[in-house]
Amino acid sequence: MKGTVFKTIAILSTLLFIYLCDRFLDSYTLSIMNNIGIFAILALSYNLINGVTGQFSLEPNGFVAIGAYVTALFLIPADIKSDMFALVDPAETVLAMHAPFLPAIVAGGIASMFIALLLSFPVFRVRGDYLAIVTLGFGFIIRIFAINNPAYTNGAMGLNDIPDNADFLWIGSIALITFVVMLHIVYSRYGRAMKAVRDDEDAAIAMGIDTFKIKTTAFATSAFFEGLGGGLLASFLTTISPDQFTFMLTFQLLIIIVLGGLGSMSGTLLSTVLVMGSMEWLRFLDDDMVIFAMHTGAHPGMRMVVFSILLIVMMLFARRGLFGDREIMDIIGEKLGKRSGR
């Protein structure tokens, strides 16, 4: 009972916070907040398959791309589409697609989830690390398809003029919903089964857990929210192209969930803010630097060198990240419990 009251208050005050931010913050701060919100959605769902279920996957860029394209095609009006498609005329279905904002992003999520179900069949049939390589390959294939099917995707030129419906009210609320849903999954029967699969698959099978079903559920749920996040991203950026959804995106999310702790949703939320903030702050690394009166010249990619070293060092020396595989509520609860002598 006390828990429910607390939860309701927490959710309502977060909603109020989102509303106030949207109302009073300037557009630059809001764009950073929007970015953080979208990355939080992506990282939370990515942590479900990687951290909670323990199946190493490299899929986000592919599923985000699917969500972004599907949402964009639903949002852009038909006359703008026929003007925009420069290489070939858009396909009939593309012209016919039209939907309001919420159904459009949900459609993006469902499309990603559908692909995830298709992929999970060959991948989870065998044990081992095939998920990683298949999803890594998928991220490249999706780009090849986008470029080679200009009637659906406008090829390498991508889609522009996507209506910018995604304000912070939408992004913040969906991030909140994602967080609540993920916590509910983690603490549910499914969540415990996922952790069992992660910790010892043989023991999980022996306990009667249908590991194929659990892994597929986790993967499809991740994919749904990644597609949703992709739709928000498309509407937030108003322009998308195949080159946006490279492995770089996946790598940023991987850094976030490793720093937050594989399996910890609250850790992921905190580290999203930290990583996105430092990405912004470390921008100077990519620019021309003066070291001992010598110009180093611009180094696009220097930040990524730093972040990949960070990832390796974290894996070697601080594998648990901020919160390990636990939630901050549990850690605090345990501390309080100790103090009261329980």
Place this chain on the structure above:
Amino acid sequence: MDLSTFLQQLVNGASLGSMYALIAIGYTMVYGVLRLINFAHGDIMMVGAFLTYFAVSFKFPFEAAVALAIFGSIVVGILTDKIAYKPLRNAPKISLLITAIGISFFLENLFNVLFGGVPRAFSAPEYLSKVMHFNGIYMPVTVVIIPIMTVIILASLLWILYRTKYGMAIRALAFDIPTVKLMGINADSIISIVFALGSALAAIGGIFYAVSYPSIDPLMGIIVGLKAFAAAVLGGIGSVTGAVLGGFILGFTEIFVVALFPELGGYKDAFAFFFLILVLLFRPTGIMGEDLERSRF
């Protein structure tokens, strides 16, 4: 397709397949011993090509440059294992995989920062860039030399694996690491040999690649590495001969499908992925592989 075109495509396929085979061997050997998908392996191939490029541009003769590049790649391969993988031998599998992807991303971006992301023209020595001509078939010398060299290299690799003590130790390691350690074998140095062999072959594959498609860039290893891994799974992961077979099958498929159906040319890089999915669906052990641990439904 007439006979001369067929023969020409056959040689092209053999040449492309050789490169995939050489790189696939590194994946399959590391997987066989450590059960690890070494994501950095494709990038070792890139390192090999780049080191050759720089050695040549420092006026080294081509042969010396190649030797230097192979040596450099071996050093990078062994260092990767010692620094990043060895401390994690007893860690959860996912940590090892995350580290591997971190190394891969690190190498790509390091070379990107140091040398720029623009593709560089790779200049092979004159005797390798000649074009031969007989019976109406024109083909570059490289497409003939590459398969021949590959066969020689593979024969020596098989000799190492099946006729020397080190090879025996490698094969034993693939079965059971703790028992091998009990037999008084230094498992870590044998694992280093595995990385050295794999990296050397990847570097050779990278140099072949750079000579045939005379352009190199820091991201060239990703897609080739991915294809080579698919080839290794197709042949049966853990099996060296399987990797070679898978590499050649993939090479021939890419060349012949594009020759027969030119409209599929844009999807050339996707074939390997579909092979991978099909193999996982219908024969997860690959062509020559031993039984994988199968997941029960």
